[in-house]
Amino acid sequence: MSDHQHDTDPLPETAPGILAEDRAHLFYSWSAQRALRPMPVAGALGSYFWDYEGNRYLDFASQFVHVNIGHQHPKVVAAIQRQAARLCTVSPAFGNDQRARAARLIAERAPGDLDRVLFTNGGTDAVEHAVRMARLVTGRPKVLAAYRSYHGASHLALHLTGDPRRWPVDTGTAGVVHFFGPYLYRTAFHARTEQEEAQRALAHLEQVIALEGPGTVAAVILEPVVGTNGVLVPPPGYLAGVRELCDRHGILLVADEVMAGFGRTGRWFAVQNWDVVPDLITFAKGVNSGYVPLGGVLMGPRVHEAFADRPYPGGLTYSGHPLACAAAVAAITAMTEERIVEHAAWLGTEVLGPGLRELADRHPVVGEVRGLGVFWALELVRDRDTREMLPPLGPPGGPPGPMDELAAACRKRGLWPFLHTNRVHVLPPCTATEQEVRTGLEILDEALSVVDPR
Structure with a gap:
C-alpha cells in the first residue's frame, strides 16, 4: 500500500x-x-x-x-461514464463532439430562429452573458427586470433579481430598473380579471419604458413563468404584449428559462406555451437535470450576427464542458425518446x-x-x-x-x-x-x- x-x-x-x-x-x-x-x-x-x-x-x-x-437516470449516468473514460475535459477553444451535439439538440427544440448556443457553467452566468450581449448589441445601458423575480447570485444577477435577496448587495448603480409583472391574486393594478391584469401590467411596463427613455433600455428580462417567487403563470396576451413593446422600441427580450425550461411547464421551453419568441433565452437546471453543472444562452440572429466580425468579450474555462454536454445529450435524447x-x-x-x-x-x-x-x-x-x-x-x-x-x-x-x-x-x-x-x-x-x- x-x-x-x-x-x-x-x-x-x-x-x-x-x-x-x-x-x-x-x-x-x-x-x-x-x-x-x-x-x-x-x-x-x-x-x-x-x-x-x-x-x-x-x-x-x-x-x-x-x-x-x-x-x-441510467442513460445519463452511462453517458457521463463513457465520456469520462474517453475525454474528461478540453478547452472551449477546441471543437468537441458532445458540445456540438448538445448545442444542436437544444437549438432544434428552441422557439423560432434561436439557433446558437453559448454554454456557461450555470444559470447565473447565463444571465450575466445574456445581459452583456444585449447591452453590446443595442449600445444601451439599462435592463428592466420584474419585482418577484430571481435571476441568480452574482452581483449583476442579484441586482436584476426582484425579491429581498438582492437587498444586502443592491447599490442601485447597475443600470437595473424594476417593474411589476402580472399577479392577479395580489394585483398591483386593482384588476379583477386576467384580461384586466394583462392589459394594466402592459400599460405599466410601457410607462416605465417611456419614463426611463426607450433609447436607454437594452433589454427586458423576465421569467416566462415566475419560479421561486410564486409559480406565477402569465395571463393570456401578456408575453405577446411584452414582445410587441420590445419590438416597438428596439429592446431585446430575454426569457430566463433556467427553472421553467426543459419540460418543467410541459413544453421544452415555457415561452412555447404562448408562441412567443424572445431574442435570448437563458437555461440551466433541466438541460441535463444538474447531473454535471451546465447552463447557456440561446440566441437569435440579431445577437449572434452582431459578433460575426468582432470578438465577443467573454468566456469561461469550462464552457461546454464535455462531461456536462454528454449529460445534456443523453438527457435530451432520453426525454425525447421517452416522451x-x-x-x-x-x-x-x-x-x-x-x-x-x-x-x-x-x-x-x-x-x-x-x-x-x-x-x-x-x-x-x-x-x-x-x-x-x-x-x-x-x-x-x-x-x-x-x-x-x-x-x-x-x-x-x-x-x-x-x-x-x-x-x-x-x-x-x-x-x-x-x-x-x-x-x-x-x-x-x-x-x-x-x-x-x-
Whole structure:
C-alpha cells in the first residue's frame, strides 16, 4: 500500500461522521452558518432520495427544481461514464463532439430562429452573458427586470433579481430598473380579471419604458413563468404584449428559462406555451437535470450576427464542458425518446391540477392554486377573504411557525416539500409516475390539516 493510501482517510459512512466534517469545513449559500444542520443524503433513484438512517423521501422539490429527468437516470449516468473514460475535459477553444451535439439538440427544440448556443457553467452566468450581449448589441445601458423575480447570485444577477435577496448587495448603480409583472391574486393594478391584469401590467411596463427613455433600455428580462417567487403563470396576451413593446422600441427580450425550461411547464421551453419568441433565452437546471453543472444562452440572429466580425468579450474555462454536454445529450435524447415532456404536460392537466384544486376545496388555508406541467404552487393564507399570508418559516433556531410545522408534517410522512414564504411549491420530476404524484398529494392533504385555520 502506498504512502498516499495510508494518508487518505476513508469517507465517513454515518450521518454524524459526514455532518462533523461538513460543519467543520463547509460554508453554505443563503444561510446563517451557526444553526445549520443539513441532512446527509445517502442515495437517490427516480423520484426518491434517502438518508443514512434509511428514511426515504418523495422529492416534490426536484432538489432545487432541476432534477427534471429524475435521479440517477441510467442513460445519463452511462453517458457521463463513457465520456469520462474517453475525454474528461478540453478547452472551449477546441471543437468537441458532445458540445456540438448538445448545442444542436437544444437549438432544434428552441422557439423560432434561436439557433446558437453559448454554454456557461450555470444559470447565473447565463444571465450575466445574456445581459452583456444585449447591452453590446443595442449600445444601451439599462435592463428592466420584474419585482418577484430571481435571476441568480452574482452581483449583476442579484441586482436584476426582484425579491429581498438582492437587498444586502443592491447599490442601485447597475443600470437595473424594476417593474411589476402580472399577479392577479395580489394585483398591483386593482384588476379583477386576467384580461384586466394583462392589459394594466402592459400599460405599466410601457410607462416605465417611456419614463426611463426607450433609447436607454437594452433589454427586458423576465421569467416566462415566475419560479421561486410564486409559480406565477402569465395571463393570456401578456408575453405577446411584452414582445410587441420590445419590438416597438428596439429592446431585446430575454426569457430566463433556467427553472421553467426543459419540460418543467410541459413544453421544452415555457415561452412555447404562448408562441412567443424572445431574442435570448437563458437555461440551466433541466438541460441535463444538474447531473454535471451546465447552463447557456440561446440566441437569435440579431445577437449572434452582431459578433460575426468582432470578438465577443467573454468566456469561461469550462464552457461546454464535455462531461456536462454528454449529460445534456443523453438527457435530451432520453426525454425525447421517452416522451418525458409530454408526460409532464399530462401530469399537470390530468393529475396535479385537478388534485391540487381538490386540496383547495378541502383546506381553507389554501388561497390559490396555480401552475402548469409539473410546476405548481399553493398560496397559503390565514383568511381567504382578506388574503392575509400565512406567516413564513421562522428564523433559524427560533420558534417554529406554521410553515415550519407544515414542512415537518410533510417530512414525517416521507414527502420532501419546497416551501417559500407562504407557499408550497409542488415540483416533482417530469418523470414522476401518476401513482407517485397521487401519493405526494395524499401526504400533502394530511399535512395541510396541521395548518388549516381553527
